[in-house]
Amino acid sequence: MRTSHPIPENSIAFDHPITGPHQEPPTVSNATTYWRCRSCNRESIHKRDLYRASFHTSTCEVHGC
Template sequence: MSTNNSTPENSIASEQNTDHRITGPHHEPPTVANATTYWRCEACERESIREQDLHREAFHAEDCGVADRC
């Protein structure tokens, strides 16, 4: 029995309010040429292979709610 009460990252409970956060790393399928990992802003749906890009306000769309927290 686990004593850890935190919500697993991939559980349904962790998907609440996913529209205003940065998620990743996401892995492209191996069938994609030059497959890589990337991060996504769920609010404005922009993606980057560099996580630090998503922590810059200028990266996000003008009306993005995540940009306000950068």
Template structure:
């Protein structure tokens, strides 16, 4: 039995900061709430997952971009 209150998504992101994570869900209190994906290395986000698999999407020195 786990005593952690963190979600699997959050624990994966904290252990492996150079990954693409998602989908993340905006809280229902946000107008036009949607889901989005995030590059944990450069902190860029997009509502389209395929954007994060393009090298040009990431910051100039992003480690994830090198794997695209």
């Protein structure tokens, strides 16, 4: 039986530039979850977007995916 739990993706201990899911504040109409690249600060509601090189800035460390 496995008793350890994996580190959540949005945990500070998880050292990866793609973080999430993050929840928008309830004051935002139609609030949803989103994913963020800490390296270039771009966000998307679709996690798969962050795995496309064209999504990131040219100076982003994830740009080459």
